[in-house]
Amino acid sequence: DSQEFLRFALDGLSADLNRITKKQKYKELKFESETKHQQAEAWWEYFLGREDSHITDMFQGQLVSITECHLWGHQSLAFDSFMDLSLSIPEEKSRSLYARTSSVTLEKCLDEFTTEEKFDEDWGYKCEKCKKTTDITKRMRIYRFPPLLWIHLKRFHYSSWRRDKINTSVKFPITDLDLEPYSDNEEVSSSKMTYHLYGISHHSGYMSGGHYVADTK
16 A cells, blocks of 8 residues: 555665664663663664665654553663554444545554553563563654654554444644653654645545545645
8 A cells, every 4th residue: 555655665765875884783772770761762873783774764763662560660672663553443433335424633643552552460571670570551652753744544454354444534734733741851852743735646536446536736
């Protein structure tokens, strides 16, 4: 679909424009007493040591996954770069092909993306501080904001016995999309977390066929 094509095209352009002529070897980053910001910067520098181009300058952001131990409150951080945010459309809305009146806001999709998840000790996570298997919570936040934000709405649902297109309408602001509630970086100014719509790719049709139409400013 259009999201896969755009990702393929940008990945190809980024590879051709890569400023890195000799990529760093893969390595595991381990931290002990470093602050969150220090860890984020180390992960970012490691990423740029392999992928650094005009495309990453424009589209690349950084996510942080925060795992918290219920026993001692210790937080474990994991950082990952992203070129697009893939958002699910909330489950409570109908997936029927004929449910064209149901709607959600883009903020609801972002809420679901950043919703805190709870796992009991049967999940098998061992806290890196107390070394015990315990209940944990996990949540995702945006740490580094790209100059151009690309959002992908997951409109195609797959299961073991059926495939559907999710026709739920997603309402979004044309200007001043504020992502500050989904940030975990107090050092970022609010202006860098606010976006104005530049373009959108629409899909009309069903799983078996259809058309894409683009609107751009």
